[in-house]
Amino acid sequence: MDLHGVRTKETDNATKQIATVNMSVIGIVGTAPLAERGVVASLTTGSSLLNNQITFSATQVGADGNQLKVMAMSGEADSSGGAETVAFFEDDLLTIILGTDESGAISATAEDVVDAVGALDPELSELSITAALPDGTTGQGVMLPFGKTSLTGGQNEPFPLYTPSLISGSRSAAKKLGYAGTLYADMYDILNQIGALVVVVRVPDIPSEDLQRAAIIQGIEKLKLGQSTLNYNPRILIAPEWSTDDGVGKALESTANLCRAVTYLDSPSMATPEDVARRGQMYGARVEILRPRIMVTSDVTGKTTSRPYSAAAAGHRVRIDHDYGYWWSKSNQEVYGFSGLEQTDSFLIGDETCVANQLNQANVSTIVMIDSYKHWGNRLCTDDPQYRFESVRRTMDAIEDSIQLMVTKSYVDRPIDKAFATSIVGSINSYLRQQTKAGVLNGGRCWLDPDLNTAESLAAGKVYINVAIGPKSPAEEITATYSIDNTYTVQEFNLAA
Known part of the structure; x- marks a missing residue:
């Protein structure tokens, strides 16, 4: 469509920066049967003095359990009598309705709450909450309502089996x-x-x-x-x-x-x-x-x-x-x-x-x-x-991987045209010059392959680039050749005259 005015366009023909991949990462496999295990997120409510203490725990080990919450609220009595103690779990929230007597006073004990949570369908959610009475308590104390409270302390296992x-x-x-x-x-x-x-x-x-x-x-x-x-x-x-x-x-x-x-x-x-x-x-x-x-x-x-x-x-x-x-x-x-x-x-x-x-x-x-x-x-x-x-093998790996990563991120699926060709060759040559200046290489260059980049291959979306690299071999064998030159002896002798 024609425009009476100034049209704005953007171009992306500039060369791209290439970052060298990290070659200094070790990969190791072995055993560690006493490695630290993960920690289950938990929450303890109530009081041991009042015998209404409960520990709520995530059903799975790990930090994901820290997103779980628990709340307890009083039930409402109706004409048929007091409310029952029930529990619901939805959207990472365990909601406990505390049972009451006919007058509306809370009658639910810690034991009643544990039973209600235990009655939930275990397949309701992959990550859920369990409830238990601490050792040495009977849970006969009456519970009190509390607002939404998060479980805490969950930690992922630092070294799970078969996992990097x-x-x-x-x-x-x-x-x-x-x-x-x-x-x-x-x-x-x-x-x-x-x-x-x-x-x-x-x-x-x-x-x-x-x-x-x-x-x-x-x-x-x-x-x-x-x-x-x-x-x-x-x-x-x-x-x-x-x-x-x-x-x-x-x-x-x-x-x-x-x-x-x-x-x-x-x-x-x-x-x-x-x-x-x-x-x-x-x-x-x-x-x-x-x-x-x-x-x-x-x-x-x-x-x-x-x-x-x-x-x-x-x-x-x-x-x-x-x-x-x-x-x-x-x-x-x-x-x-x-x-x-x-x-x-x-x-x-x-x-x-x-x-x-x-x-x-x-x-x-x-x-x-x-x-x-x-x-x-x-x-x-x-x-x-x-x-x-x-050292040569690792140099080639570093250069090849670095170029491959940059080309994948910046050039794959771009339209094939002059700007594409100029930019990709310029990007690689710029990187090779940087690596040469840094002492990594003795030199290198990139160019488009004139024989393989045919009308048919370009039409099929296939582009061929050549890269030549001069890696540095280690000086594994150094030969020193020695000879005797008696002119030095004659010169030394004549100095005494």
Whole structure:
């Protein structure tokens, strides 16, 4: 329609900001049979002195019970006699009508109220209210009316079974796991490195080895729900105490592929270098094999015991992310929190035949002593000359995920036109320049694919973009060539003349 005047329009052709995803989130699975349980919301009314005390409780554990309310009002007598004591529950409100005698005076006792609440249909609501007399009381005292009063004190279970839960670098939160099972000791190893973000999946402690393995595998599958339930996608996956099992190892590898994560697998106690190297051949480019186990002094028992290394290694990885960046290798960096090793591999700088070097060449990481205990090894279980480096794999994951997220939020389902093409390519190139300037990359660029973006593909809503990235490989091998130059000797000798 024509307009006599000024028409206002808005455009959205500007480049979009890309935020790098958080690569420093650990995902862990284990047991904690004495973990804190949730608390039921409750309300206690009346007086023990008057024998009319009642405790009202939510039918389910958790904070949802705090939304429930209770009120009591006097009934009205009529020509047929006094009112009966009855209860109604609707819209999270328990309403109690207190019975009266013929004169209208309240005659309902605490016991009568408990009976009335108990007579409610238990299937009336998934979350409802129960009533009970405190121990040692008979409930013969007469009740008094009271207004709407909320139940309080309900708390959710911090670590429900098979459910991702978050520990944000807090030792006090970790203690809610209880000291039994495996998770507290694992968190102790992690937090000795840094206050890491950890997605925890607790599974039941089962005596049967086969059923326990099945529970751990089910828990590993739940790690992929971290993004949808906690807004944190775990990027370093571990299951200490169980990752020596190849059934568990394969489950970790599968979930790592889905989450674009890496996973650290422990070696059995006293495993030989040959056994560990052979095992590494079963896995792919998101798996790092660790050997040996570490000697850790418990903050609970005070005893020093052999423990799997993966929890400490995961915390170490997060600390390197924090101190230097996720694009840095964690190799040749000090690891904290343990006093010794279960096995010591031979290590000599420059010696190709030492066990530590042979393990590294077989894509197995170990721990060596260079002034202090240091992680020694860069490689994942692949022979690809560049993707075998964990730091390169994680750099590619970070860049790919960050671009994918931005493109999904800002460009999917937009009209395909010149403004679309200019904006999406500009957004990605701007991000790659930022990452290069920040030291994450050696460089990168984005461009539209001229061969695949045909009239037919664009008409079908398919757009093809190419992205080239220069990640930073770690300097794993440095060769220094030496020669003798006797001219320096001649010069020194002539100075004496």
